[in-house]
Amino acid sequence: MKDLLQSVCDRAKQYGASFADVRVYESEHTSITRQDGRADKLSQGTIRGLGIRVLKDHAWGFASVSGFDRDKVFEALDAAISMAEASAIRSEEAVVAEIEGIQDEVRAKVQIDPRSVGVEKKMVRLESYEQAAAKVAGDKLSNSIVSYSDFVSRETVCNTMGTLVIEETIRTFLSTVITVKDGSLLQKARARVGEPIGFELLEKTSSEEFTVKAANTALSLLAASPPPAGKFPVVFHPSITGLLTHEAFGHNAEADHILSGTSIIAGKLGEKIASELVTIIDDSTIPHKWGSYKYDSEGTPGKRRILVEHGVLKGYMHNLETAAKLGVSPNGSARAQDYSSRPIIRMSNTFIAPGESTFEELIHDIDNGIYLKGGEYGYVMCERGQFTCHAGEAFMIRNGEIAERLRDVSVAGLTLETLMNIDAVANDFEMKMPGFCGKNGQRMYVDNGGPHVRVRELVVGGRA
């Protein structure tokens, strides 16, 4: 395989490419879905293919093909070259940073390779998770779903600068949705756990921190009130801090958005863009975190990237191209979903660093505010810096204390205004939001988190 990749790179240069990379992606997965007392859906599959990217006359071309048939691979190279030649009619003067080639092979370090564990054993563990939730929910249980997936992937990156990096990754993921009912009233809650480790994830994950937690949340939502609508001081649980950091800020710090002028922080490097209590980091080197990796999909080592330090914008997430254009070193932020996608700039594990306040201090002087918990999803209109975060769980804060429970709450705001309005950051920390971020049609493993933070004022999309 290495010879094939090297000869593709050599041929690309003969065709006049100033840069080319070939990326082989192979993966296999096993999934089990247990629902309403039965693990009746089992799935296994494989993906294998190759993507070729060429830079010719400062224009990019890309082609991908399933499988590794030698003739088809060289047909794909021809296609990539002709795609680059076509792009050149209105290209953007693309360049890549000159880097020293890296040769390395990284094996996944797991205690129990999920491929060595039979499907039956995985099913037994899921049954115990589901039964624990069913016991808690009792006759209020309406629907329970517990899902398990393991992914074993191997990405090989070979480029014309001499890089040949092979990285194997094993990821294991658990998710659950528990729906409960009271008369005609239904409520649901979710939980998920995921790490780049093997079957040991199931051995160390208790039902209490997974399905039972979801069941208890769903039950408590049955008695929750609809949220009020309007402007409120808001305290974020670390899961919502994570969503805010990822959605509102993180996407804007992807250097492709900076270069295209569609980021609200373009041209603000060195400027104060957030409260001085705010330090934001994206770090792909944290062991056992869902968004971690050693090399990105361009073969550049991942790094700890300080994006905002005490409120001042310090840097962006880069690929080889944005680093060259902005005159900085690449920091290993380019990732591709699989062989059929081009590497694009992605976040890894993104968080706000802890501050000095206690949680009690955060809520102490709020007369009428909202505490958002249970981060579910969010999105951003990057170019306008308008974000939305959705919480599965929330509480009113009244006279400095956590009061009644609310259900289904979304908040919206403007990124820069919100970052400036963070007026307290707690000294706690949690990053337990393993998930998948979508960008340009590609899904990528990410995690996010932080401490509890307080925002002076945000809009709540209420129903009362």
Added chain:
Amino acid sequence: MDVDLLKTLATIACEAAISGGAEFADVGAWNTRSLAVDIRANTIKSCDASRHAAISVRAIYRGGTGWSSTDKMDEDSAIEAGKKAAALAKLAEPDPDFISLVAPAENYAEVPGLADPAIETMDIRSIIKYAIENIDSALEVSSEAIVEGGFSAQYNASAIVNSLGVSLGNESSCIGGYTMVVIRRGDDVGSFYDFDSARVLEDFAPDGIGARAAQKALKFLGARKIETQRMPIILGPMAASSVFNSIVLNADAEDVQRGRSFMAGKVGEKIASDIITITDDPLIPRGLASRPWDSEGAPSKPLIVVENGILKTYLYSSYTAGKAKVAVTGHGTRSGNAVPSNIVPKLGSMTSEEIIRSTKRGLYIDIGGIAPNSTTGDVSRTVDFGFVIENGELAYPVASTMIGGNFLDMLRNVDAISSDYREEPGTIMPTIRIQDVLVAGGR
């Protein structure tokens, strides 16, 4: 790889699943070629070509299901996938609610215009031309425009084969493009999106996507915060279309039967205002979501989902239809949930302009919607592209604005559907008005 070859591989995989002990099996096989042009900051970021093929086997044993997929398109790999799916099905726990996969129908409707040979043979340069024309048309509207987006063409061959004798295959094509135009004046930013897509080249109308997005992006400059209040909201064609989609998507029998849908027990009940009637029509010639059969091989036919505000039916797959002891509706997928086809709402009598003009104060939403929590029906959504309506006219764009409420309450408050509409092949997109919606503002 042509349809006959895909059918042959699918049949081999299906037979392997049955010989491996499955009681039922179905196999999807497809081969896709696509060309795409990616636009970033008024330039061509990249042109991409791809070719992908795959086989996916579903095997069923006592109701338990095993899936296996591969992208190796040869007989040995098809057999291996079939056997693996059967082995997984036998490991899966039995599901007594499973009755049967679909039997072959006597007739499948002919749907003209699903595949256009002109798209199959398209050259990347033709697609680039669309991209450049739309970058330039946006720049003609405003030299400040930053145009992002993409244009692509796709040609697909697919087959579905099952152990009851279904053996179907066809070709399909799609061409489409979108632009997102951003206009930045200091920290004030306006942006907007437009698109066009079609099954056949003749229906593709990419002209003006860039210019229209740029004109609208200019109008979104100077967004203001508003006060929290109850008011009517008017959803323009793109936003209203997502409301009709949400209604049909939430009528999926799978979620209802599993006890996790706010639509449970609502068939025969009034779920929306009298003026809402929605047909799911998979047989519209050249329709973007048209199909002669669903992903399981059940024949497609038009289905009235909501009539004069009353929910008439859920959308069924072979599994959910068997469980409910009703006929399939032609919305099945091989992975569980139902998928609607072309959603066609009944039109009203006022024009969209009359609806806006007759609204003294309200909120107009261009893109977005009121998609609910599928379990509770609660709505809590941000208005990303909205205008305040003052005295019957769009006055200024809004920022930090949200809408909240209950989906069914909102549907009951729909008091106008326009007579004019935006049309994409197979889809009718009118404007609608919903009275008395709680709008949360940041002022």
